Amino acid sequence: MSPTESKHHNLPLTAIALAVSLTLVAPAHAADTGGSGEDSGVVVVTGSRVSGRTVENSASPIDLLTQEDLANSGSDNLLGALVALVPSFNLPGQSPQPDLGSIVLGVQQRNLSPAYTLVLINGKRRNTTAIVSEGGFSGSAAVDLGLIPTSAVDHVEVLRDGASALYGSSAIAGTVNVILKHSAQGGNLSVKGGSTFKGGGENASIAIDKGLALGDRGFVDLFAQLNRQKPAIRSSPLNRGYLYYPAIRSDGALSTTLGANNSLPAGTTPNPKEATRDNAPWKNSGQKLDVRTGSAGFNGEYDLGSELTVYSFGTYADRRAYSAQNFRSPFSIYSNTLARSNGWYGFYPDGFTPQESTTDRQVQLVAGLRGVLAGWNWDLSTNYGKDKVDVYTVDSANYALPASAGQTDFYIGQNAYSLWSNTLDLTRSVDTGWTAKPLNLSAGVEYTRERNQLKPGEQNAYLGVIPGDGGGGSGGSQSLPGYLPRDASDTSRHSYSAYFGAGANITQAWFLDGGVRGEHYSDFGSSGLIGKLSTRYDLSPAFAVRGTASNGFHAPALQTVSYSNTSGRPNGLISSLVRPDSAAGLALGAVPLAPEKAKGYTLGLTGAFTSQINYALDFYQTEVEHTLGTSANVGLDRTNADGLFRDASGAVLNPAQLAILQGYFTSAGLAIPQQGNGLTAHYFTDVGDVRSRGLDVTVDGKHRAGAATWKWNLAANFNTSAFTRISGIPAKLQGLPNISTLSLTIQQNTLYLAPRDKQIFDVTYKNGGFSANVRETRIGKVRRFWTNADNAAAGLPTTGEWNAGKLWTTDLTLGWNLGHGFDAKFSAFNLFNERARRVPQISRTNASKAQYQYAFDTSGPLGADLGTQYAATLNYKF
Template sequence: MFRTKIGSLAISLSLLTLPVIPSFIAAADEIEEVVAVGTRRDARSVGDSPAPVDVISGSDIKNQGAVDVDYMIRTLVPSFNVNTQPISDAATLIRPANLRGLPPDNMLVLLNGKRRHRGSVISFLGGGIADGAQGPDISAIPSIALKKVEVLRDGAAAQYGSDAIAGILNFVLNDSAEGTRLEIKQGEYSDGDGETWRIAANAGMPFTDDGYANFSMEIQEQDPTARSAQRGDAASLKAAGVPVWEHPFGNGEAQVWGSPKVSDDYKFTANIGLDLDDSKKFYLFSNYAEKNVLGGFFFRNPNNRTGVYDDGSDIRLIADAGQAAGGARTCASNVDAKAGNLVGAALAAYTNDANCFVFNELFPGGFTPSFGGDVTDWSIASGVSGTTDGGTEYDISVHVGENRSDFYIENTVNPSLGPQSPTQFNPGSYIQLEKNFNMDFVRSIPMQSFDLSFAYGFEWREEQFEIINGDVASFTTGPYFNQGFGIGSNGFAGFTPDIAGVWDQQNYAIYLDFEGDVTENLVLGLATRFEDFDTFGTTTNTKFSALWRATDSLKFRTTVSTGFRAPTPGQSNVSNVTTASISGTGELVQQGTLSPTNPIAVTAGGAALQPEESDNLSFGLVWDVTDALNVTIDAYEIEITDRIALTGNFSLSDAQRAALVAAKVPGASDMQTFRFFTNDFDTTTDGIDVVATYSTELMGGVTDFTFVYNETDTEVDRSTLLSASRINALEALLPESRWNLSAVHNVGDWTILARYMYVGESEYYYGLNDLGNPDITTLDDQSQLDLEFTRDFGNYQITLGAENITDEYPEKDTGVTCCGAIYPEFAPLGFMGAFYYLRVGIDL
């Protein structure tokens, strides 16, 4: 109903303000010339935008200790959040970010105003907020390449298509034709780990006499961090004389919580433009990035890890080579796994028998798999833009982009292979490939009392997701399977040829976009977009916007829109298994993810995915209080129906498990529960954004103050298959309020930056208490202070800085943590402590 009403309202209001539209509009053409993202008109200030837009300069981005762009934006935009993902499978490789409390695939990312391809990783473990999301890899963009970042905090699917529900991030590349800059940064945490170094360079040069060529590169390495204590079970084993596995990233712990090791991290961009004549321009921009990310999984206890040491019912698994070869069993069976640790003579009894084998011989103290991947990202976009003799601006472009994750897992086994199992595997790869073709046109149409900006265009897009099967050892069913041993590389089973494949989705779109200053003080806009997908059908979305200049210093603005997010081919077809820990207990379970059309998923309510639909409403003001003080306040509401998400976990029967094994679903033999993607629930997200800037002369220099505040509250309005923990995460895991206050003081050759960040309380659900009631723990608020001191020596600058200079940590809470974690893994500002760094910039 809401969608019908706002579509009618938007059209009616626009028709009231537009007299007679000339018939030649049908032949008019336009280009998307994005200066402040969200409009196709000529350049205008952010304050004149009907929708809230933040513009972050390149210098603002670099003035902090983080080395990846996603963390840099988190520092500057409170409604944007990203966290380290410890022990989160593939989400460790590409961190899921969120805007306004919504998952990463509800946020559209642009590069130079063109849609950027999404990442190959589906976040099966996304901290409750991003579970099942497949968003773009923002970290692949080198920060030194950026001229600015535009953050549109408003729904824009009627203008840009799928995903633009929470808003848009537009990364604008440096287009300077001169100058070379080199930056070197090194830092580490107060605990002495996480050493990070980065070398970056940007060079601009003329491209003939009529163009520019700008190139950037970054090389960086980051050592892992660990903020862990010894697990209780590992400590007990060690006290009993068991040689417990020690994780190489920790300090003797069997399992670590922290950030992964990032190595061979290379990023490159090119941005080229050439004026072909006075009215036509050729452009090309591209990126290439690769990195290796290595993290850890949960510890496998040498007495009770199901499918490796134990059959799941406290019976120790003993492999019998004779039985595996088709003969009679001679090794012991039905041995109580709790009878005692296999050390000394107890272990020797199996070691000395060539026919019998226990995995304690290979890993006597248990093991912790190391999981990682090689991530490669590339894209290239090219086009021609210009203006016709009739005054129509145009932009015709093509774009191809790919993100690939090649997974590997070490220090683990395929239990079904018994003593012949290797300990290193390549489980396979995910590849996301996207192709875009765009024709965008804009023309100014003289009306009776104003000029109407009329835009229209066409887009064709293909999105392809591919699964490449792993090496044979990572998925094969070995001869010991019938003795109770699990199939596939433990922790991340390899993708079988039956699961591997290529799935694609094509769509085309046409759009119309009207905008004009209908009076001296009133700006109105109307956009509508029709899209046709070959998978689920058609969708039409509309957006109405208005800006009223009440006085010279006060403006009011509003937008009303509908939007959508199309399911990705990956979400519709992927199958996987992940190892998760039951909150509060540390018990490991194998969670299977099935295709929503898998027959077993269908029995639990699975069906082909349909698009999410959204209704966005925003209202705000822009107030120039004085020449030095500017304030913007924007309230918003986002209603999303039929949200796509992973269901809660369903118990798997023996018959269902056997069917999945027969279908060669990876890891099915150990699978204890299953889940699938579904259009299951509706949410309403309400919030408010406040941005205030003030500049003054102070202490012999100029000081610029910036205050940004965000409050976001999400409620789950309807759900049939979500678990209680997932609902709690959606509603309360992210802090309801965040704010930052920063001051930049320039005096002489010195620049001093101080930034204070605050996040409010949040909640974490970790099961039911003894009375069967929800057990919810409140995570206390967090804050941190960042400082930077920069001295400019002319052609080079030296910066000393610290993030979280007072070395603050989140409050310890044993109710939330388990498995050796000291701090809540979902702490909004992290749990690594202070980070100190030195940065040197050289202008050549």
């Protein structure tokens, strides 16, 4: 199906279910505290290889999210569920994750990069996305949690602790282990529909799963889900004085100029079309994505004998998404000489909104054998995962092409990443005579091979990116130009690892668990020795102390080390992201990337106030050395009317500085073509060391009142982050103007995207077939900094800070059992219509105030002004 066909392919919105259910998700924050009643005794397999550990007696903080919790989160995928249920998770709004980052979203744990959270499926590593982030979380390639449907999940174990010694690279901030459904009987069919009360954002899903017995020796569980999410646009209206059609000159011709901030120039009259224009033409604020996702999978195992079992599971997801970009006004088209001469003003007389589009296919297939040999439990498995993303722009244009050709959709190129790992895990228990309980030993080896590919797009998508390529410096297809052949890549690497661990109750009250791991990568060598030591001491049934000390590492993603990209603008300026180990990168002061290394500590108190009320407090600190970011932009820009060379920030270069930069760019093979207006270049680099520290708190209880039960949970996260070291400016760039390692934007994206604190309070009431859930979420301080040089003329501050947080939202779900296998629920999210904060007027530039009536902070936890949302669900168990 072409991108245009899929764009207009509508999934039927499912009928709204009848009922009404009031639910308060207890984010299984049963986490750490032993959970609420029945959750506390569930054996968990994350955070330790010692058998028989539960949330209640764990030495590390763990959240256990049940099927009920996931269903009541309001999200059909794991990404949204984690953000709704676990306070230490944060999903920034759209502005810090631009372009493809607005489709492939990254979620933070404990205010750290999404790349630092490892994701497992049934204990096996999940491959990351093929998309590397250029902005926001620069250089990161995280697991796309939006492609994991909640309907396939039995439960989720969230380890809030560093675990590189257990699982290898990426497990710096924590680990999410998704346990798939594994029933040998029964099934479930669910339909859901919803929208926003303000309008837009219609969504629907249908999910089914079925468990089948394989005789009396095994089972297979099959599942499938289909989701549809439509946009809910919340863009600010324009001011009436802001023009976006060409003005009319006194001779009746159209003017190619407008006044300052799109005001009416002298000697002209407004275009009559301004009176009937769409006054909110920008469609990229709010829930701007139009998404359709289909997924399917299986999970099964079969006993071949008393001590030998074969198992396998697989998942497949196909997501087609569209993300609206900036509106191209009729004036911007007409004033572009190339666009006007090629007829695009006549083709788009009222302007156009290009959309970036992806077709994302993710597959994972795991097969293995486990058994017992000479007292050792062994597990031998092979695991293959691949993410392939085809990228398009639709409803767009390339001004280098004649509009009469009618091409508005362009193929940008393909990103593909695959991971193939083979593991042998061994565990056994040994009676030592000196431990209160048997000593649990574990060991294992792993071989992994990765491959990353970037394939160029069609020629018409990148024609005009490089001046002199016959495209007239058009910049390629509008909103996102095609990947150039010179940026194509096909890279691979392999790695080996081995680990050893031991853990036991030294006494009945004292538990000790430790492990070490080493990895060797073919591209950057050894990780060094990685270790973890966890302990817990139960002073009484009501009070225990626990703690962990660990070090970790994150190998730069293969997608990151092999990625380069070239884009152009209609003004002829070229922008390049170059590989740090390339000739261009080295010429501009880059050094090859090295692993990010971490040290982590937690210290906690946990226990029970009464037999019905549990609690946990965990203090943590994680320090990450050599944090990945992007370098300053180094540039030669002569796009101004005066023709003078400027740097990437607009400062005029003196002759000596110009000579230095021209020499660097020439030696980098990036000499400016004579037809061009300049170029800028940057690269991924070590920007410094970051420390995140904070406190997690959970308290939960379960009570009975006659036939009714009450479950409640309070979970909170408090955190702060800081740079403890900022990398120096490369020697080659010292002395040049406006070169800094960390811009204000990069600092904000690294330290302040997550709120300083977040609390979730849930109450669940059940009585017979009726249930009621209420979830109250408080978002604390969200720091936002601003710089506004326009204020200087008015004698106002040119820099400042404001708080985009201190928000409260209430979610309510009412439901009941209808009998005969049916149950229904009705949910309202953000019940009292809490709004995202508006940006303070003092921080807005003159251009912004002239254009928009107001502006929202779209980087915060609420994103934009969606307001109250509702959903209804009908389930049938069979």
